[in-house]
Amino acid sequence: MSAMNNQVSIIILTGEESFRMGEDKALLKIKGVSILEKICLLAKEVTSNIYIITFN
Numbered sequence: 001m002s003a004m005n006n007q008v009s010i011i012i013l014t015g016e017e018s019f020r021m022g023e024d025k026a027l028l029k030i031k032g033v034s035i036l037e038k039i040c041l042l043a044k045e046v047t048s049n050i051y052i053i054t055f056n
Contacts, residue, residue, distance in 0.1 A: 009049035012039055016055050 014026040014036060021028075026036040033041075036052070043050045 008047045009051065010043040010047055012036070012043065012050065012052045014052060014054045 014024070017023060018025050027034050029035075030038070040050060040052070
């Protein structure tokens, strides 16, 4: 996308550690990039208003 829409905000919700996996799924890496980082990079193409909410 070429133009950023700063009237749009993106909220990313991340959970806590997965009991079955034993670690936070958002921090799992695929091809060296965490899932959370990949989502943030995609969101950044749309807007600069990005919020990450975590739960502990």
